[in-house]
Amino acid sequence: MSTTFTVPPRPSLWAGLAVQIRVIGALILREMHTRYGRDNIGYLWMIAEPLMLGSVIALLHSGSPAHDGVSAVAFTVVGYCIFIMFRGIVNRSEGAFESNVPLLYHHQVTMFDVTIARAILEGAGTFLSFLVLLIIVISLGYVGFPVRPLYLIMAIGYMLWISTALSLMIVAGTYENTALEKLVHPFTYFTIPISASFYQMAWLPKYYRDILGWIPLPHIFEMARYGMFPGMNLEYVDMTYLTGFCMVTTLLGLLLMNTSRERIHLH
Template sequence: MLREMSATYGRSSLGYLWAILEPVAGIFLLTFVFSLAFRSPSLGTSFPLFFATGILPFMAYMDVSNKMSVALRYSKQLLFYPGVTYTDALIARFLLNAITSIMIAVILLPLIIIFYDLNVIIDMKAIAWGYMLAFALGAGIGTLNCFLLSVLPIWERAWAVLNRPLFLVSGVIVLFDTVPLPYRDWMWWNPLTHPIGLVRKGIYSTYDATYVSSVYVLAVSGVTLALGLLLLRRYHRDIINF
């Protein structure tokens, strides 16, 4: 984890500050654009809080899955040591990025609430569970992609193309409940929609989020994680020696 910290955040003079500035820039860019066209967001009265509750869990998933997907590539030299295994590389990247995402949320959400003087009744259990689902999904997808990216170089570009519309169809910008049918039904099958909805439920006490299915997200996460670990267990030596 120390190696990952120095490699990821130690190269820039901004370091961990950039990890906070990146979501801040996204939140306020969306706030600026949408406040020109709408008087209020789909939920509540604050554009920054609405977009923060979507962007932060979305980025938590993306950071975990993206960093875990290249864990073997960036730790290849270390894996030649008998005491270091591929699971060490995966766990280190998961823990570092999960802790970083939690740190960002703990800093930004209270700052937005205090700065804009918002009256919010927070459900910490819902927020925590929403983040756990985002981390679980990121770990599952990241582990499976760790194998696929190692054996199929073309998958990296294909996955990047598939991920481009993810920001738009995960409920980050548009509230799930406001999406017209049948697109709302299609959107439900995107597992990332559920942790984002759960985090919003934790911030907005009047928001029900009855569509959220933890079982579905955990099923997708479990299947992808198990498949990724099985494939890596069988082929990790071939990948390292390639």
């Protein structure tokens, strides 16, 4: 008598994607509750924290004169708020493995899901705080509405992309490596002067512009200012290079994340 075994059908791509979205959504809610709780203003801290940082920096520049017809306050809000997204996502990736290893007992949860959930939460908080500050500075007359909003949104999207890709590499690289873990926060501070978040590339000598052109952040900030202010241009933005850099960084992050799985020990 022969026995016939039926191989269960493999789940479709869409079914797997739906599961992944539900997992990431649950991780975002867990991270929000763990980080902010429900005391005081609760989840509003997600917006309030970067909003306070951006407001303080904007106030410090409130007495500075306009440059090329652009208010120093508006220039600072655009630059610093977008940089907060980069700093927040990258800094939060440090030590993410150790603090979330228990979640890996659930076979549907991976460190990729945890990293993406953290990046989305941090990116959403900084984006909303940027919108609030932008509405305030527009209402106060420091600047008009974005002249090319699509480019401004693209710049924020690229910042979310490159920050998430770097966080994948950092999450994998800092697992059981405390020395590398301690370098993450200084790294984000050292990137401020080379990010072009507080200056335009046109203000620099050609020698320094050529060097900074190899770094993706100046491309993003030049694109953001082109989308926000009139009179700006994309002379120092290379979309092809920026996209390629983000793709390669993402690929390296995924490869490092995959190899790090072998070093995870669940007890």
